[in-house]
Amino acid sequence: MHQSIKIIIVLLFFAKSFATETKPIKDVPPFFFTKAEFVNASTTRIPFKVIDQLIVVEVEILDEVGDFIIDTGSEALILNSVHFKTTRNFIDESEQKSGINDNIEDVKEKHLNLLSINDISLEKLNADVIDLSHIEKTKKIKLLGIIGYSILKNFEVFIDMHLNQLTITRIDKKGNKLSDKVYAETIEDSIDFNLKKHTIILDAYVGDKKVVFGLDTGAEYNQLNKNLDSEILDYFYPSRELKLTGASGKKKKVLAGKLYRVKLTDSIYFGPMKTVITNLRKMNTAFGTNLDGVLGFEFFKQKRTIINYRKKKLYFIANPITEP
Template identity: 55%
Template sequence: MRKILLGMVFYLICSQYAIADENVPKFFSPRGELVFSKAEILNEYTARIPFKLVDRLIVVEAELLNKKGNFIIDTGSETLLLNEMHFPVKNPFISRKKKSSGVLEVIDDTFEQKIQDFVLQNFNLKNKTSDVVNLSHIEKAKKIHLLGIIGYNILKDYEVFVDMHLNQITLSKVNRKGDKLNPNVYAETITDSIHFNLKNHTIVLDGFVGDQKVRFGLDSAAEFNQINKRIGKKALKHFYPKRRLLLSGASDNKIEVMAGKLFKVKLSKTVYFGPMNTVLTNLNKMNEAFGTDLDGVLGYEFFQQKRTIINYQKEKLYFVSSPIIR
């Protein structure tokens, strides 16, 4: 039986996609093309991909090997994950792998697929791998058609602009120093930035809850912020519980958590947040599995308040102001 350790809990959810033509961004693998049917090509190094928010998850439309379906953009996932129900493991490019990791989970007894050539338009990604995992329970619970999850090993070669205001992601190819190959990408003005540490594939941010120093992981697939029960009284006094929730994780296991609002979160003197929906949980297993020491995780609530650009090579986050709605 497949064993799954839940570090944190979330629902993986997606929506339907359309077939693409010859001019849209494509990833290629030995098994076929992964096509983003609605992407807009800004230049030879940059693509803008619209997304839907489904229960606080970023979902893009794609097609792979004549299969139309949904992919989640997940900065907390280590690799590209493919749903075993749609991509059977009886394939010459697939071998057994002991575990697949991400900020959200550790999955034992998965399978690994070698991807020799993975391309988004002219963005060549050589010798990538994808994990093949059974995600059927998510499809059943949410009544959706889930093909997979796009994670760190794909995103790290780009500057990734997550724009919740316009519901779009902009991917711009960077060099080893993190400089964009075409600097003329954004019409928006960058107003602030902060440094992060990359722990394996996890974005780790130093910040504060009130006056207490904390370390957050940043994960675009976390529907709710997570805060560790053992974070300390100085920080917990800014967590206002409201009700208990029963949440499901990728293993279809269920766990009861306390949900509420977290106040006074800041990452620098100029980067701070309004109250955020947060669940109180135990992060010890996740920290042990990934060799991290996180006090919490920032997810959808973070991106909702901040239009954020992620540069993995420079280990920096950049922020763009949201327009004032009158």
């Protein structure tokens, strides 16, 4: 299994097959983050937009400008087949891509020559080509693709919801930054995580009960497994129902509300977070995990977070002090 295609709340869809391709291309040329700001030879800052609780960056490719979603829950770099025509140069994949509710079929892989982030380049990339037209329509953006783990693992990634920007800096094989002059801010805390394939796994607590969460920038709301102990679910306060759509477009109603008393350690804790109750059984089966829930946008909204995949560590930057 190549990448995670997750349930994303309300109207974010992944379809099973390609839409009609409109732009014939024989190969995918380099693409560029249009608004990236150079910091040093190994570091750049990229401003992002928040669209329906998704992190979206602007990219230029084939003389067109469009959007990519930053999604730690996706293993691969994904291209939207609406904008990238499949040709003989594509390599057919025999395996299926699994989601929580469905298997995703008809995924093809394409080799990319270059990703350029100012002077920071990655060569010989692979990309999956999937129909993302439902996301494009419902989010009302020109969605060119999704940037996932296969790209992000090469950098230390600072996701700053306070400034709406990513700071990414190249790291060596041990996860050490190539430059010491990266962050003006002070790191106030850190925690280790486990990596299951490409999924960040965090040990956490709800109240005084230990739980295991996945961390995913592509989850618009947190997700909590409905089969959890009632003592954990007691900290979930429901407020309404939402329509949740799986990978093939199947819809079901879920209970939405807020989850209280979540903490990673005694010093790393969270205020109430928007959460839905759902069944994570198929996701756990697909990815060989045993998650009690998923932390998404709500996590990053409260914590200015640095991800270092090679060190398997999260770092947290202090929130700015605001005047009352």
